[in-house]
Amino acid sequence: MQSANPTLTGNNLPYILNQTINAGTGWVYGLEIAFQQHFTYLPGPLNGLGLSANYVYTASRANLPPYVDPTTAPPGTVGSAKSLNRGPEGANPALIGQAPNSYNVSPTYDKKNLSVRLGMTYNQANISSYGYTTDNNDPVTQGGGGGGPKGPNGDQDFYSHLQLDLQASYKLPMGFTAVAYGLNLNNEVFGFYNGDPIYPVQREFYRQTFGGGLRWSPASHK
Numbered sequence: 001m002q003s004a005n006p007t008l009t010g011n012n013l014p015y016i017l018n019q020t021i022n023a024g025t026g027w028v029y030g031l032e033i034a035f036q037q038h039f040t041y042l043p044g045p046l047n048g049l050g051l052s053a054n055y056v057y058t059a060s061r062a063n064l065p066p067y068v069d070p071t072t073a074p075p076g077t078v079g080s081a082k083s084l085n086r087g088p089e090g091a092n093p094a095l096i097g098q099a100p101n102s103y104n105v106s107p108t109y110d111k112k113n114l115s116v117r118l119g120m121t122y123n124q125a126n127i128s129s130y131g132y133t134t135d136n137n138d139p140v141t142q143g144g145g146g147g148g149p150k151g152p153n154g155d156q157d158f159y160s161h162l163q164l165d166l167q168a169s170y171k172l173p174m175g176f177t178a179v180a181y182g183l184n185l186n187n188e189v190f191g192f193y194n195g196d197p198i199y200p201v202q203r204e205f206y207r208q209t210f211g212g213g214l215r216w217s218p219a220s221h222k
Contacts, residue, residue, distance in 0.1 A: 024062065024063040024064055025062075025063045026060065026061055026062040026063060026095055027060065027061055028058055028059070028060035028061075028095060028098060029058070029059055029060075030056060030057050030058030030059065031056070031057055032054060032055065032056045032057075033054065033055045034053070034054040034055075035051065035052070035053045035054070036050075036051070036052045036053075037050060037051055038050040038108075038110070039051075045111060047111075048109045048110050048111030048114075049107070049108070049109055050107070050108040050109070050110065051105075051106070051107055051108065052104075052105075052106040052108060053103070053104065053105045053106065054103065054104050055101075055102075055103040056101070056102045056103065057100065057101055058098055058099070058100060059094075059100065060094045060095040060098045061092045061093070061094065061095070062092065062093055062094070062095050062096075063091070063092055064086060064091055064092070064093070064130070086130075086132055086133060086134065093127060093130060093132075093155060094126070094127055095127070096126075096127050096128065096129065096130070097126055097127070097128070097158075098126055098127070099123045099124045099125070099126040100124050100126070101122075101124040102121075102122055102123045102124060103120075103121075103122050104119065104120065104121050104122075105119075105120040106118060106119050106120070113170050113171035113172075114168070114169075114170050115168065115169045115170075116166075116167070116168045117166070117167045117168070118164070118165070118166050119163075119164070119165040119166070119167075120162065120163075120164055121161075121162070121163050121165075122160070122161065122162045122163075123158075123160065123161045124160050125157045125158060125159060125160045125197075126157060126158050127155050127156070127157055127158075128155075128156045128157055128158050128192050129155065129156045130155050130156075131153065131154065131155050131156050131194065132148075132149045132153065132154045132155050132195070133153070136148065136151060136153035136154075140152065147195060148195075149195060150195045150196045151194075151195045151196070151199070152194050152195060152199040153194065153195065154194050154195025154196070154199075155194070155195065156192050156193070156194050156201060157192065157193055157194075157195075158191075158192060159189055159190065159191050159192070159193065159197065159203075161188055161189075161190065162186070162188055163183075163184055163186065163188045164184070164185040164186045164188075165181070165182065165183050165184065165185065166181065166182045166185060167179075167180070167181040167182075168180050168181070169215075172214075174216075175216050175217050175218060175219075176214050176215070176216050177214070177215045177216075177217070178212070178213075178214055179212060179213055179214070179215055180210075180211070180212035181210070181211055181212065182208060182209070182210050183208065183209040183210075184206060184207070184208055184209060185208055187205055187206070187207050187208060189203050189204065189205055190203075190204045190205075190206070191203040191204050
């Protein structure tokens, strides 16, 4: 979605009305590869090992509508906001929120009463919101303009994100199960940047989260 700035007139008093309009057509395609295996053929305690993994690739494009300058267009004309006058270099960006590459890798261990899962989740940097304009196509200036699509005035992107989580459970007598988990073990950053990671907008660190407890299932107690 993007904003529209049509110029309307009433009693010879021009004003600007902002509204959200559709961003035109677009397309997306991709593929996914998945693997899951429990290595029961390994000797001794090692036969509890397993692996679950998948990889996803996507490619996408959004066709943004042509720019109409509200200062010169006839009254009532609707066009994309000036902030989205991208020009030929950026008129077809990737869809918002569409990571080109992502994967999940989860080594596992299941043996008797013990079950352990390590989760590694990755999402490549992807667009959070469109922001590049042809007004910023020149080199960076002292006043903060310029830089091109990969400059400080480019589209706002999510940082690439790789997070590690761990969960373990152990079955106890009387239908009880002990559960423990740790989230974001690598204290991965969350945030945004404009155009290139060297131009950060926001960086957030949440540290690790740990928890545990007992779960009781009456159905499992006989």
